[in-house]
Amino acid sequence: RAVDLPTRAAASAVRRRATASSSRVRGRYASTTTTVARARQEDEEDTTAPMTASSSASRSGKIISDNAVHSRYLTVYNRVVEFAAEDGRGGTKTFAYDVVGHPKxxxxxxxxxxxxxxxxxxxxxxxxxxxxxxxxxxxxxxxxxxxxxxxxxxxxxxxxxxxxxxxxxxxxxxxxxxxxxxxxxxxxxxxxxxxxxxxxxxxxxxxxxxxxxxxxxxxxxxxxxxxxxxxxxxxxxxxxxxxxxxxxxxxxxxxxxxxxxxxxxxxx
The missing domain is CATH 3.90.79.10 (Nucleoside Triphosphate Pyrophosphohydrolase)
Incomplete structure (x- = not known):
């Protein structure tokens, strides 16, 4: 029994450390969960966030011209589209595209x-x-x-x-x-x-x-x-x-x- 006492004491110390560690983990988990829940709530409440440059609305361009260049089963159009430049200085970029369709x-x-x-x-x-x-x-x-x-x-x-x-x-x-x-x-x-x-x-x-x-x-x-x-x-x-x-x-x-x-x- 004299030999067992230190062993029991050590085991008790291990259990105390494990309990304390578990409490800290639970505390951190609860804190993280609360933070995530709060962030989600804030996201749901924030419906007035400004539209970013990557939003779908900003991807529309201005059609400058749309001319039919070939027509048989399909009609092929040479479509020229102008986009606002991404540098925020008011410039534009222009591209020509092949677009097809059935106008009839x-x-x-x-x-x-x-x-x-x-x-x-x-x-x-x-x-x-x-x-x-x-x-x-x-x-x-x-x-x-x-x-x-x-x-x-x-x-x-x-x-x-x-x-x-x-x-x-x-x-x-x-x-x-x-x-x-x-x-x-x-x-x-x-x-x-x-x-x-x-x-x-x-x-x-x-x-x-x-x-x-x-x-x-x-x-x-x-x-x-x-x-x-x-x-x-x-x-x-x-x-x-x-x-x-x-x-x-x-x-x-x-x-x-x-x-x-x-x-x-x-x-x-």
Whole structure:
């Protein structure tokens, strides 16, 4: 026991130091937590912070000129834009850009995801109708959803443009058509150097048209087919599908999952 006393004393001292250290750690943690909470509160309360040079508003320029230099399927513009210099001395910088778009379509186009619920398919699985056509950029076959421009002289609405493309490219009519973005959304920009905006739609349970609509001359090689949702999802990210169709497809899947038309098992 005489030998044990120093050992016990040492152990007691270790425990006291550990307790004190733990208290200091807890104190520091509590202090840090309070500081973070206070900082968050101050951030939330401060709604009048000045806009910085890196804010999105400061990235807009003044269009000096916007001249069409080529027009066929697309119109190419030589756009000259002036920006305020970043030195704060009131100077400017000017740049010329290539910008493309479809002015005859009011720079709008539609893409429609034709969905067939499991109760209407022979496979018993939910399906999408896809289009296979020629892609001039890659000089190969690509996969798309029915897509086309909003023709101002022909279409009274974007919905009419969507139903026209369904009939023309997928040979489908009727069904329930839903716009997949809000009414106050101007459309999704196709790319940063393009003026065109995508308006995505979903059509649920369209039926085969009794008469096929006439396609454009360059669409002579276009075909359509049905695929299961899991096949469609693989195509979306497999390198064959065009970006507007990928975006429309993903928005459609999200909508269908939320509405109970699909389950996550249908995707895998």
């Amino acid at each position: 379509s009011d720079f709008k186009f539609v893409c429609v995801a034709p969905f067939h619920s499991r109760t209407t398919t022979t496979s018993g699985e939910p399906e999408f109708t896809i289009i296979r056509e020629y892609a001039q950029g890659s000089n190969s076959t690509c996969v798309v959803l029915p897509s086309g421009g909003f023709e101002v002289a022909k279409h009274a609405s974007l919905e009419e443009a969507a139903t026209d493309e369904l009939h023309q490219e997928a040979h489908l009519v009727d069904g329930t058509l839903t716009k997949l973005i809000a009414d106050d959304n101007p459309g999704l920009l196709e790319t940063k150097w393009c003026r065109n905006r995508l308006i995505p739609f979903l059509c649920v349970d369209g039926v085969q048209a009794k008469e096929e609509a006439t396609r454009d001359a360059e669409e002579f090689h276009m075909t359509h087919e049905r695929v299961t949702v899991r096949e469609f999802r693989r195509m979306m990210y497999g390198g064959e599908m065009m970006l507007p169709s990928i975006v429309t497809g993903q928005l459609a899947i999200d909508f269908l999952l939320k509405g109970g038309y699909l389950t996550h098992d249908d995707l895998n």
